[in-house]
Amino acid sequence: MSDKPNIASLSGRKKVVSNKKMTFMEMIYLPAIIGGFGITLSHFFKKKVTLQYPEETKPRSEIYRGMHVLKRDDEGRERCTACGLCAISCPAEAITMIAAERKEEEMNLYREEKYASMYEINMLRCIFCGLCEEACPKEAIFLTDRIVSSDLHRGDFIYGKDLLVEPVDQRIDISHRQTPEVLKFKLDKNQSHNS
Amino acid sequence: MSQYNRVDPPEGYSAPGFFATTLDKVVGLARKNSIWPLPFATSCCGIEFMATMGANYDLARFGSERLSFSPRQADLLMVMGTIAKKMGPIVNQVYEQMAEPRWVLAVGACASSGGIFDTYSVLQGIDKVVPVDVYVPGCPPRPEQILDGFMKIQELVGNESLRRRYSPEYRELLEKYGIK
Amino acid sequence: MEQQLIEDSLKERFSNDIVSFDESSDILTVTVEKTVVVGLIKFLKEDLGFNFLTDLCGIHYPQQELQLGVVYHLHNFLNNTRIRVKTFTSIDKPEIDTLTEIFSAANWMERETYDFFGIIFTNHPNLIRILNVEYLDYFPMRKEYPLEDQTRTDKDDRFFGR
Amino acid sequence: MDGTYILYKFILASAILLISLLVAMYSTLLERKVAAFFQDRLGPNRAGIFGIFQPLADGLKLFFKEEFMPGDADKFLYILGPSLTMMIALLTSAVIPWGNSLVIGGAEYSLQVADVNVGVLYVFAILSIGVYGIMIGGWASNNKYALIGAVRAASQMISYELAMSMTIIAIVMMSGSLSLKDMVEQQHGMNWNVWYQPLGFLIFLVCAFAECNRSPFDLPECETELIGGYHTEYSSMKLGFYLFAEYINMFISSAMIATLFFGGYNFPFMDDLHLSHNVITIIGSLVFFVKIAFFVFFFMWVRWTLPRFRYDQLMRLGWKSLLPLAIVNMIITGLVIMIKHHL
Amino acid sequence: MEHLGKEHILVRPEDYDKNFSTLNLGPTHPATHGIFQNILTMNGETIVDAEQTIGYIHRAFEKLAERRAFYQITTLTDRMNYCSSPINNIGWQMTVEKLLGVQTSKRIDYMRIIIMELSRISDHLICNSVIGVDSGALTGFVYVFQEREKIYEIYEEICGARLTTNLGRIGGFERDFTPLVLNKIREFIANLPKVIKQFENLLLRNRIFMDRTINVGGISAERALNYGFTGPCLRAAGVDYDVRIMNPYSSYNDFDFTIPVGTNGDTYDRFCVRQEEIWQSIKLVKNALENLPEGSYHMDVPEFYLPDKQEVYSKMESLIWHFKIVMGEVEVPVGEVYHSVEGGNGELGFYLVSDGGRTPYRLHFRRPCFVYYQAFPEMVKGSFLSDAILTMSSMNVIAGELDA
Incomplete structure (x- = not known):
């Protein structure tokens, strides 16, 4: 057996698709060219699809993976317990945090006994893959459909807790990112200590 | 961290009582609306840039659909995608070849910081080789984000004094990158 | 073609130089001495119809005596069988004959393997680095070299064992 | 020669110069808008309403951009290139009859700067110098891409000039004059040359595209192959001149097509309207500009529809198809004229 | 071969006296769409020879893959053929499934x-x-x-x-x-x-x-x-x-x-x-x-597919599994597999050698266009x-x- 491939079909479903013979009409250029003019002209009068971006916006998908949010629970306590799973699962190594022990008087600030005293995401490193959201066992970090805006300084892209934690009065709804089972589970009053 | 990132705004621009001369304003306005980008697209972000150029987002609205593949004619170097160490000197050279005034937009995580590719072969951000004016995060950024970054550049361009590009601060900045 | 048949014909031809057969894996795997690997592949191509070099790559086992390996994947289009050929060489004198005479496709694959592992393919027409910068003074895919760019400034390694 | 005459010529020449520049300027915008519309986009619309200030912005920006001279460039030629291109592009407009004459105060003022009796030859002479600007620029840049672009431009120009002249000869045979004014006068009303010379028109059109270096014959610049072709190394206003000259050339070519084949400022039923001579002249001029505008649009339409030729295919088309066709066209015209003459 | 000036511009001395010229196509030429370089030896407009240089965006995928957990590698395959990244993703996932013996x-x-x-x-x-x-x-x-x-x-x-x-x-x-x-x-x-x-x-x-x-x-x-x-x-x-x-x-x-x-x-x-x-x-x-x-x-796939979130929130065992998967402390079979899918450009192969650890021991991508571009x-x-x-x-x- 030599280099020569089997000219017969390997798959039994072969179909030659390129036809290189030109008919006379194709030889004289004009019919195809005029046909092309027709196509472009039909688009000339079509409604334009352009989105005038800064003024008009297109709604992003509800599950769009944009800027992160650190959630608070219903009582306004931060959910994050600084377990570090998000940092480990991050392929870009963009997340850093420092864990701290919750003090007595901070009961209304943090949900768990351990919390992140410093939580930073380097938004320039981040690739918005969503693995941190998946890794979080505490419903603390979610990606949202907000986008991170561009900036002039590289240093300004390290987002700390001031930017990541959702404000108490402006909650961000992330329920559409969760499965129906989780949503059902969260309604269960008996399990409320967990969710 | 940010000291080597960006050309600082012209002295006194933000100071109270400053106002640009009419010529400055007019030229700024003209430049702002006629930024011809040099798309330095190496990877994924380049495809999103195509989407930005495409019908749905249409960068042309800002007067920038004339891509200048020749650096001489370009005003804005848009670096999109990973820049490996092998590529670094070339980015520098392309920047050097551009005629003043010139701006640099780093699009996407890789160009801005190396992104996910913290490896021996990838440059950790193009600000190691050229001065960057605006960074656009995202991997790759949405066309909206690229447009956002572009408008930031426009803002910068419109507010810049005519002469700034010949100022000693600017020269000093370029010298840091070994650009004469 | 039956695996057994291939195995038999290989055994018959290269009995002394075959280190092992491994049928447990997804593809029939043959490990051979590096001296015969080119001959074996030639035999596979010309007599057994493995007309397509799917892949060629290096591998590094620091704990073995023969640390560096090259793995070839061949494909017989007609019978739709694949075979994996492995060969190992010492790290001090990592030399293996080139496959470019038999498969043109091997050219860049071997250059890549050289670039990553420093395996020298003797008689290769143009064995220079392909992906990395030419002045790189080590072979980055060997296990002992670090992955990271050492100049990264925006990472804090104190956290979580990184 | 009295003062009024000089003043009138001066005004006319400046007006035409200004109009050419203005039209060319706004052609750049039109091109971008048309391209956008063909592609379902909106095109420039941030600089003023509909992007009306876009050309001004581009011009001003180019004007204030850094002058740049490649280190190894031939300094004199490098500057000469774009200047020549620009100058020559503007020269052609002198012989085109932009309208009939206006009668003011008993004196008749023609709307043509110079009714040269060899107008056609003048146009061709000027057009063929035009390529020197490109060649010189491409050579002086000392850049391989620019050089390839320049070489392509030169050979393209030579090949298509021939076929173009051959078609013109047919027209000249019909009109019996080399003056453009006479040619237009003969196409009075709907008596346009295009009805008698459809093949000639087609050949002329194709050649016009090639002469203007417009797609599908834009090989000298050819963005995806040669980056910028002959103007790769140019920046600031010198680049502006090159780009501008292209649009002026397009404008002039459209004017030539309209003049030679579509009756110039003539329009149908112009004699049936019973309007005064001056009004007819003004309408005629406007009609002429409409015709020009259509062809400018057509130039753009083609550019945004067709792929470009390859260098050798372009040559083949020029020498092996268009030139023989033009000769055949010429012979047939000659025969028909002869037969008519003897009947 | 001799380097003059910047390292990526090659001039061959033996070509000086021939009537050929060299044209440097890339790495930033508009037609290279992405970055690679061709040095063309030209006779007029005809190409006599071409020499390719690649590696301008070499990102060390394979080395990186050796340091990333299995589930993180989809983020790498995404960026390989970015015009059709889902094929790469799914190809990689099927490779792991093949290693695990999972039938979908x-x-x-x-x-x-x-x-x-x-x-x-x-x-x-x-x-x-x-x-x-x-x-x-x-x-x-x-x-x-x-x-x-x-x-x-x-x-x-x-x-x-x-x-x-x-x-x-x-x-x-x-x-x-x-x-x-x-x-x-x-x-x-x-x-x-x-x-x-x-x-x-x-x-x-x-x-x-x-x-x-x-x-x-x-x-x-x-x-x-x-x-x-x-x-x-x-x-x-x-x-x-x-x-x-x-x-x-x-x-x-x-x-x-x-x-x-x-x-x-x-x-x-x-x-x-x-x-x-x-x-x-x-x-x-x-x-x-x-x-x-x-x-x-x-x-x-208990080794890799994360347990349902509601279970993680409420059950201890699930939470532990969740941690184990994310930390990568799961039992992965030792072995090697080759799996290929028909990518946008051809046979996209994954040769995976696993030593049972959190990360692949060696992961080689058979990238179709790397293989065939050398014929250019x-x-x-x-x-x-x-x-x-x-x-x-x-x-x-x-x-x-x-x-x-």
């Missing part, structure tokens, strides 16, 4: 087929429209890019990202197709033929385009096989090798589709083959949508500069895949 259900298979065929469409759309751009017809590109934008929207609805999707998980998908997704796909598939038809009318039988592409950059089947061609480039040469049929994965054998081939492997053949493959993909997506079975969107000098020798550019764009060299 029909529903997952069909969902995968839908996504992979959509990405094949988007890959071919971009490649063919870029051939149009490089031949000077920009408009067709803008038309088909609107369709690509719709594919992006579908991706966004499925996984939340447009281009680098990180789509799918080992053992299935991260979430189910919502009715909205299915609607969007149906709408897209219904509208696409019209646009493709229009695009074809613009180029396919236009003599200018045919002249530009026919007998340009051709390669014989024999040489193509020797060079390791796969995918549309091999099929254009007349060999109907397609992984989807030769080694059917993901239930591709449930579907009937033809393999388009060309005659002599030139640019026109490649264009036609890709164009026909788009039609076949449309058919496949339609069929898979119609026959999409009910069921779960993921398999039970042979394909363009003796042709014109313009031909070289069209050949280059019709080979669809994706720099991310080329340089790894």
Whole structure:
């Protein structure tokens, strides 16, 4: 057996698709060219699809993976317990945090006994893959459909807790990112200590 | 961290009582609306840039659909995608070849910081080789984000004094990158 | 073609130089001495119809005596069988004959393997680095070299064992 | 020669110069808008309403951009290139009859700067110098891409000039004059040359595209192959001149097509309207500009529809198809004229 | 060989006295779409020889893969052939499933087929429209890019990202197709033929385009096989090798589709083959949508597929599993597998050696365009500069895949 491939079909479903013979009409250029003019002209009068971006916006998908949010629970306590799973699962190594022990008087600030005293995401490193959201066992970090805006300084892209934690009065709804089972589970009053 | 990132705004621009001369304003306005980008697209972000150029987002609205593949004619170097160490000197050279005034937009995580590719072969951000004016995060950024970054550049361009590009601060900045 | 048949014909031809057969894996795997690997592949191509070099790559086992390996994947289009050929060489004198005479496709694959592992393919027409910068003074895919760019400034390694 | 005459010529020449520049300027915008519309986009619309200030912005920006001279460039030629291109592009407009004459105060003022009796030859002479600007620029840049672009431009120009002249000869045979004014006068009303010379028109059109270096014959610049072709190394206003000259050339070519084949400022039923001579002249001029505008649009339409030729295919088309066709066209015209003459 | 000035500009002394000139095509030439360099030796406009330099965006994927946990590698495969990243993602996930011995259900298979065929469409759309751009017809590109934008929207609805999707998980998908997704796909598939038809009318039988592409950059089947061609480039040469049929994965054998081939492997053949493959993909997506079975969107892969969130929140065992998976302390079989899928450019292979650890011991990607791009000098020798550019764009060299 030599280099020569089997000219017969390997798959039994072969179909030659390129036809290189030109008919006379194709030889004289004009019919195809005029046909092309027709196509472009039909688009000339079509409604334009352009989105005038800064003024008009297109709604992003509800599950769009944009800027992160650190959630608070219903009582306004931060959910994050600084377990570090998000940092480990991050392929870009963009997340850093420092864990701290919750003090007595901070009961209304943090949900768990351990919390992140410093939580930073380097938004320039981040690739918005969503693995941190998946890794979080505490419903603390979610990606949202907000986008991170561009900036002039590289240093300004390290987002700390001031930017990541959702404000108490402006909650961000992330329920559409969760499965129906989780949503059902969260309604269960008996399990409320967990969710 | 940010000291080597960006050309600082012209002295006194933000100071109270400053106002640009009419010529400055007019030229700024003209430049702002006629930024011809040099798309330095190496990877994924380049495809999103195509989407930005495409019908749905249409960068042309800002007067920038004339891509200048020749650096001489370009005003804005848009670096999109990973820049490996092998590529670094070339980015520098392309920047050097551009005629003043010139701006640099780093699009996407890789160009801005190396992104996910913290490896021996990838440059950790193009600000190691050229001065960057605006960074656009995202991997790759949405066309909206690229447009956002572009408008930031426009803002910068419109507010810049005519002469700034010949100022000693600017020269000093370029010298840091070994650009004469 | 039956695996057994291939195995038999290989055994018959290269009995002394075959280190092992491994049928447990997804593809029939043959490990051979590096001296015969080119001959074996030639035999596979010309007599057994493995007309397509799917892949060629290096591998590094620091704990073995023969640390560096090259793995070839061949494909017989007609019978739709694949075979994996492995060969190992010492790290001090990592030399293996080139496959470019038999498969043109091997050219860049071997250059890549050289670039990553420093395996020298003797008689290769143009064995220079392909992906990395030419002045790189080590072979980055060997296990002992670090992955990271050492100049990264925006990472804090104190956290979580990184 | 009295003062009024000089003043009138001066005004006319400046007006035409200004109009050419203005039209060319706004052609750049039109091109971008048309391209956008063909592609379902909106095109420039941030600089003023509909992007009306876009050309001004581009011009001003180019004007204030850094002058740049490649280190190894031939300094004199490098500057000469774009200047020549620009100058020559503007020269052609002198012989085109932009309208009939206006009668003011008993004196008749023609709307043509110079009714040269060899107008056609003048146009061709000027057009063929035009390529020197490109060649010189491409050579002086000392850049391989620019050089390839320049070489392509030169050979393209030579090949298509021939076929173009051959078609013109047919027209000249019909009109019996080399003056453009006479040619237009003969196409009075709907008596346009295009009805008698459809093949000639087609050949002329194709050649016009090639002469203007417009797609599908834009090989000298050819963005995806040669980056910028002959103007790769140019920046600031010198680049502006090159780009501008292209649009002026397009404008002039459209004017030539309209003049030679579509009756110039003539329009149908112009004699049936019973309007005064001056009004007819003004309408005629406007009609002429409409015709020009259509062809400018057509130039753009083609550019945004067709792929470009390859260098050798372009040559083949020029020498092996268009030139023989033009000769055949010429012979047939000659025969028909002869037969008519003897009947 | 001697270097003058910057290291990437090569001047060969032996060429000084010949009448050849060298032209440096790339790395930032507009036609290289991504970054690689060709130094062409030219005789006038004819190419005498070409020398390629690649590696300008070498990102060390393979080394990186040795330091990343299995589930993180989808983020790498995303960025390899970024025109059709879901194929890469799913190919990688199937490789791991093969290592684990997981058999996926029909529903997952069909969902995968839908996504992979959509990405094949988007890959071919971009490649063919870029051939149009490089031949000077920009408009067709803008038309088909609107369709690509719709594919992006579908991706966004499925996984939340447009281009680098990180789509799918080992053992299935991260979430189910919502009715909205299915609607969007149906709408897209219904509208696409019209646009493709229009695009074809613009180029396919236009003599200018045919002249530009026919007998340009051709390669014989024999040489193509020797060079390791796969995918549309091999099929254009007349060999109907397609992984989807030769080694059917993901239930591709449930579907009937033809393999388009060309005659002599030139640019026109490649264009036609890709164009026909788009039609076949449309058919496949339609069929898979119609026959999409009910069921779960993921398999039970305790080693990799994260437990349901409500269980993690409430049950200790699940929480521990969750931690183990994320930390990568799960039992992975020791062994090696080779799995390949039909990527946008051809056989995309994954050779995975596992030592049972958190990360692959060695992961080698068989990147189709890396293998076949080396034939470029042979394909363009003796042709014109313009031909070289069209050949280059019709080979669809994706720099991310080329340089790894």
